Amino acid sequence: xxxxxxxxxxxxxxxxxxxxxxxxxxxxxxxxxIALSLLTLERYESSAPAWMREVAGDGVAPMLSLFDQPxxxxxxxxERIVGVSDTxxxxxxxxxxxxxxxxWQEAAAQLSHENIRLRALLxxxxxxxxxxxxxxVVGVGGGAFERNVMVNGGSSDGIERGWPAVDDIGxxxxxxxxxxxxxxxxxxxxxxxxxPVRVERTGDLAISMGQNDDLLKLGFLPRDNDILVGxxxxxxxxxxxxxxxxxxxxxxxxINEQAFIKPAGLLERLDYIKILAxxxxxxxxxxxxxxxx
Amino acid sequence: xxxxxxxxxxxxxxxxxxxxxxITVFFTILMMLPIGTGASxxxxxxxxxxxxxxxxCHRPMAMPLGAAAFAGLLLDLWMNVPMGLNILMLxxxxxxxxSQLKYFKGRSGIIYWIVFAAxxxxxxxxxxxxxxxxxxxxxxxxxxxxxxxxxxxxxxxxAWLLNRIRKNLL
Numbered sequence: 001x002x003x004x005x006x007x008x009x010x011x012x013x014x015x016x017x018x019x020x021x022x023x024x025x026x027x028x029x030x031x032x033x034i035a036l037s038l039l040t041l042e043r044y045e046s047s048a049p050a051w052m053r054e055v056a057g058d059g060v061a062p063m064l065s066l067f068d069q070p071x072x073x074x075x076x077x078x079e080r081i082v083g084v085s086d087t088x089x090x091x092x093x094x095x096x097x098x099x100x101x102x103x104w105q106e107a108a109a110q111l112s113h114e115n116i117r118l119r120a121l122l123x124x125x126x127x128x129x130x131x132x133x134x135x136x137v138v139g140v141g142g143g144a145f146e147r148n149v150m151v152n153g154g155s156s157d158g159i160e161r162g163w164p165a166v167d168d169i170g171x172x173x174x175x176x177x178x179x180x181x182x183x184x185x186x187x188x189x190x191x192x193x194x195x196p197v198r199v200e201r202t203g204d205l206a207i208s209m210g211q212n213d214d215l216l217k218l219g220f221l222p223r224d225n226d227i228l229v230g231x232x233x234x235x236x237x238x239x240x241x242x243x244x245x246x247x248x249x250x251x252x253x254x255i256n257e258q259a260f261i262k263p264a265g266l267l268e269r270l271d272y273i274k275i276l277a278x279x280x281x282x283x284x285x286x287x288x289x290x291x292x293x
Numbered sequence: 294x295x296x297x298x299x300x301x302x303x304x305x306x307x308x309x310x311x312x313x314x315x316i317t318v319f320f321t322i323l324m325m326l327p328i329g330t331g332a333s334x335x336x337x338x339x340x341x342x343x344x345x346x347x348x349x350c351h352r353p354m355a356m357p358l359g360a361a362a363f364a365g366l367l368l369d370l371w372m373n374v375p376m377g378l379n380i381l382m383l384x385x386x387x388x389x390x391x392s393q394l395k396y397f398k399g400r401s402g403i404i405y406w407i408v409f410a411a412x413x414x415x416x417x418x419x420x421x422x423x424x425x426x427x428x429x430x431x432x433x434x435x436x437x438x439x440x441x442x443x444x445x446x447x448x449x450x451x452a453w454l455l456n457r458i459r460k461n462l463l
Contacts, residue, residue: 024358031362031384038369038377042427049376056370064325071326139325141373144336144436145424148373150325177373184373191433212436270327 054179061152061182064138072271129164129243132277133157137270138182147190147212149270154179162241164276170247170264171195171235172273185273188216188248188263196238197248199231208233208248208261214268216249218259227251227259240280312462313348313355316455317341317364325371336439338447341368342416345383346409347455349390350398361387375427378420385416402452410445417441 042049118124135153153159161178164171165185173193177184186193193210197218206221221227231251237244249261320340341364348356365380372379389412397404417437425432 027358028384028388031358031380034362035365035377035380035384038380039375039423039427042375042377043429052376053370053373056367060322060325060371063322067322067326137327139371140327141325141371143372143374143378144440145428145432146373149327150373212433 050177053184054177057150057177057182057184058154058179061138061150061179064150065136065152068136068138129276129278132159132163132275134272134274135159135183136272141184145191145212147187147193147210147267148173148176149185149187151183151185151273151275152181153275154181154183156180158277159183159275160277164242164246164278165273166246166276167265167270167273169266170249171242172263172265172267172270174241175275183275185275187267188265189213189267195242195248196236197233198236199225199227200234201228201231202226205236205238206233215252215260215262218251218261221259227254229254233261237280243276243278243280309462310355312458313344313352314360314364316458317344317348317356317360318367320344321364321368321371324368336436336443338444338451339382339413339440340444340447340451341365341379342382342386342413342444343409343448343451344455346386346390346412347452349387350394350405351455351459353391353394356387358384358387375424378423378427381423382416382420385419386412389415402449405452406445406448409448413441413444 038049133153135151135157137149138152139150141148141150151165155178159175159178161175161183164174166172171188173185173187173190175183176186188195188208188210189212190210191212193208195208196205197208198205199221202225204222204225204227207219209217209219211217218227218233229251233248233251235242235244235246235248247264249263251259252262253260320343324337324340345356345361345364349361361383362380365383368374368379368383369376390408393408393412397408417440421432421434421437424437
């Protein structure tokens with residue numbers, strides 16, 4: 001027969017376990033309720049999640065910068081080792097490219113000069129968009145569904161929400177979340193990204209649509225378009241989010257009359273990027289002063 | 294074992310008890326770093342999901358409910374995904390592993406892998422539904438499926454690494 005004290009201890013332990021189990025069940029339900037509430041806030045586009053993310057972004061950006069440096073060093077080290085064998089061939093290619101570019105540089109300088117003179121003559125608005133800040137990509141985000149990057153510049157660097165981001169070559173996205181020291185740039189490849197564009201050669205207007213893939217889809221092209229592989233796609237400036245004439249990408253394939261663009265920005269190797277201080281002001285305010293003969 | 298049901302964020306094993314949460318948070322930061330292919334077609338394994346499953350199976354006291362929810366919250370905040378999504382995923386993987394642990398505890402690593410793959414599939418299905426609910430539109434399932442497959446293949450090396458850490462530190 002079991003001693004009374006042991007039975008009492010057993011039942012106390014049992015009741016404690018029951019309390020613990022119940023506590024755990026309540027705990028699980030509480031956290032589940034929190035998760036579902038947050039998802040509901042997202043569904044109804046409450047500003048609370050975005051604000052929390054901006055604050056959290058400021059907290060994690062310095063940590064990412066810290067980890068980022070050794071990782072970039074290792075990556076560039078590997079690239080250097082792998083690239084040594086190609087150096088000779090690459091050198092020859094670069095020499096010939098340099099020759100071509102020097103000729104183009106002369107032509108570009110002449111055209112630029114002529115362009116400025118003609119703009120002044122016609123009192124056409126200036127097209128230069130000043131750079132608000134040069135920032136570094138310190139993190140990527142978005143999980144499976146979104147394509148965005150975190151950069152180490154925020155409102156303290158003069159950046160504003162909605163401003164476009166470019167790299168050396170072309171458009172990469174726009175600022176969607178703004179912290180004090182960090183911000184998030186939604187890339188043009190994101191499913192929610194839409195950029196009003198025009199085909200440089202024909203002037204046809206269209207919309208470039210991200211599809212969470214390497215390529216962008218070109219939608220809303222006129223029916224009688226004659227778009228070709230290799231056509232350059234520039235931002236049209238419509239909508240006021242992106243300035244006109246930024247290189248968005250190049251048409252790489254056309255399948256069943258659907259054109260696909262390879263983004264010009266090197267999205268897979270982002271490092272330093274520029275945030276443009278773009279405000280779509282009325283043309284009157286942008287008119288070149290003076291000039292005219 | 295039952296102590297694991299505590300709802301506090303930290304386990305009750307002192308400093309060593311913080312190692313699993315610390316590693317899970319480190320994995321979260323790792324997911325954000327612009328490594329390898331970068332941002333354009335980014336598909337990185339869900340390392341915190343693996344970590345929470347692993348620690349729930351091997352050191353459940355060190356991965357209490359609060360720790361899983363906290364790691365999920367950090368992921369949601371830092372990864373810029375719908376808030377609540379990763380909290381839900383990590384809570385579910387923890388609850389699933391705990392409820393089934395008695396059936397596979399002590400079995401070979403492959404069995405753990407299979408259990409993880411099955412649990413993660415269910416988890417990703419719920420994640421897809423939750424994402425669609427949060428964004429108020431039917432989300433394409435393919436990106437999640439891609440991440441699921443990558444996560445499954447990332448399980449063996451990650452579990453091996455966590456095994457080494459567990460044997461040396463805990």
